[in-house]
Amino acid sequence: MDKLKTNQKQIIKTHLLTGASISSMQAYEVYKIVCLTSRISELKKQGLQIEQKRINGNGTHWNVYWLDSDYIDAYNAKGGKDE
DSSP states (O other), rough: OHHHHHHHHHHHHHHHHHTTTHHHHHHHHHOOSOOHHHHHHHHTTTTOOOOEEEEEEEEEEEEEEOOOOHHHHHHHHHHOOOO
């Protein structure tokens, strides 16, 4: 199970480092990841500075996650090392 979590975290991290955002629905549709919130929390604990915004619409709500472009540039300039 830990290997699966690690693989999911890496998939999400790689996705975010492209500058794209991700929601739970996208994570499931594209990567079949059902625990996006947990993986985001784990990545934040590892030092990734993930931004988030709560979206409300059609009587429901969800979060969208992304990395700031300046953060991505700094991350890449450091050779891809977490803080």
